[in-house]
Amino acid sequence: MIHSEIGSKNPEKIVIIMHGYGSNKDDMSYVAMDMVNKSQIIKDKVLFLSLDAPFSFEYDPSGNARQWFSLMSRDEDFVYQGLDKAYIILIEYINEMLQKYNLSYGDLFLSGFSQGAMLSLHTGIKIGKKLSGIVYFSGTLARKDDVLKNSIINQDICMIHGDKDDVLPFTYSKIAHKALIEAGWAADLHIIKDMPHTINDECIKIATKFIEKKI
Helix, strand or coil: CCEEEECCCCEEEEEEEECCCCEEEEHHHHHHHHHHHHHHHHHHHHHEEEEECEEECCCCCCCCEEEECCCCCCCHHHHHHHHHHHHHHHHHHHHHHHHCCCCHHHHHEEEEECCCHHHHHHHHHHCCCCCCEEEEEEECCCCCCCHHHHCCCCCCCEEEECCCCCCCCCHHHHHHHHHHHHHHHHHEEEEEECCCCCHHHHHHHHHHHHHHHHC
């Protein structure tokens, strides 16, 4: 997969960070750079891999915009099938990167915004391995019962969402958070006041602290 590398050249931890629908790796590269600049320990020990999603954006297939899965339908089964296809591609990439850097699943963070957050959560549920953690910005759980039915390993997740999000309302994250807690995950939910569908400096600070604690 096409990616940008930000951070340590000799990492002890890897963060795979994924953009939203109709974006590309450059957006989350800026987020990664902000975290690197805020923390010396992250700068020294963590490599961020900001990915381009594997599929061209369905509303602009000739441009640079990408998508992890189609949203031509918002039907739950349709979205879930799209997540599963992206998951298969992502797992192959994860294994390749862990082998390259001689690291384990326990050294891996998954992170993403919107669609990328959904895929991070979906992967954490299905992967069957304990990760370092998941940093989820403004996402949702594809199926409310998915975590209870399919989660083999309880992951640690930092969930961040703006209360003025009109693309994916923050209530989606509240529902997801409740489901994760009921399944036994260590899930913290941070609702950011007056924030729309974006990532601001407060989000970066919260995410940075979460990662620092697990290095």
